[in-house]
Amino acid sequence: MLVPALAGLSILVLAGCGAGPGTAVSGPSASVSASHSGDPGAGTPTASPTDIPVAAAGGPSAAALMVCSMEIQEKIVQILALASAPGNGATWADKLFTCTYALPAGSFVLSVKEAADPDAAHAYFQDVQRSTAGAAPIEGLANLGFPAFQTPTSAVFVKDNFVLTVDAVALPEPLGPHQVTRAAFAYQVATTVLACWSE
Template identity: 55%
Template structure:
């Protein structure tokens, strides 16, 4: 039986639609105006959504504002809301080889968000395709659930590509279920990824 027709695939589809309808409404109003399609503002502190950790020490060739949003106030708030955390989790970030990473130290494990910046959308798609080929258990996210972008999901992660960026949310280091509603890791990764994409959209 193919992944598209398996019970697990159908269950993932239901989880994604549920996450889409219940979570995006929560985050859309909190998104900054800056998006992945907007020209980057000048200077390391020009992105209002980026956290101090994300902007400190950024140089002219540092991460673009769209990338640093995964470590910014909106994403941090969305994670707190999704998991009903008592306080904002600490983060660490890095920028190397055009890959911006932000690690959230949650009470029960680490959540990793990353954004790969590429020269153009074609290069982003090539990078995305490579990730999908290498990922164990990867299945495409299709229909309304992919928000119109190439996307795939594994049992512990969600990956989207938009413009010249590739976004990965990796929940592999977290427990099998999360938060007060016992959301699975794949559903949680999808929730956070779509929240970032909502903030990227103009």
């Protein structure tokens, strides 16, 4: 089980989560790719009003857009002690919203699959778990009451009709000044998203 490696990391620390600055995706045929980056040297993400994500008809929901929000950027900056906020780019296709962060060490990907209902989300989650090499269930308090699994480089949770995947496979290990593993990093970012979804 990978979760014990998270000792000393805070899990649910965000308050006031919202669909903050990130990548705007709109329109029923949105599969556009756009980017957003913070002010170099500012230490925290910034964005113009036009960068605010909008849940449009046929586009990703506000919950899915959360993975590209300022709250998640700030969490990444905090965990890795980055000098500036990472840029990100997003895509929306087949009910899958994907946000890719350009970190100094490599790409970091968060995605949300929006299923028709919770049963369909659980079926999708189980298919992904079966097809993922090295998948190990996250159990006990560490799963926060949701079906979840982890690999040495990723964390996957299902909540309601959403399946959240956080993937750090393209990053080196260990990460940041605290020398966290990719699994610990993915898990902490995933639980930050879940904390926002639960508000």
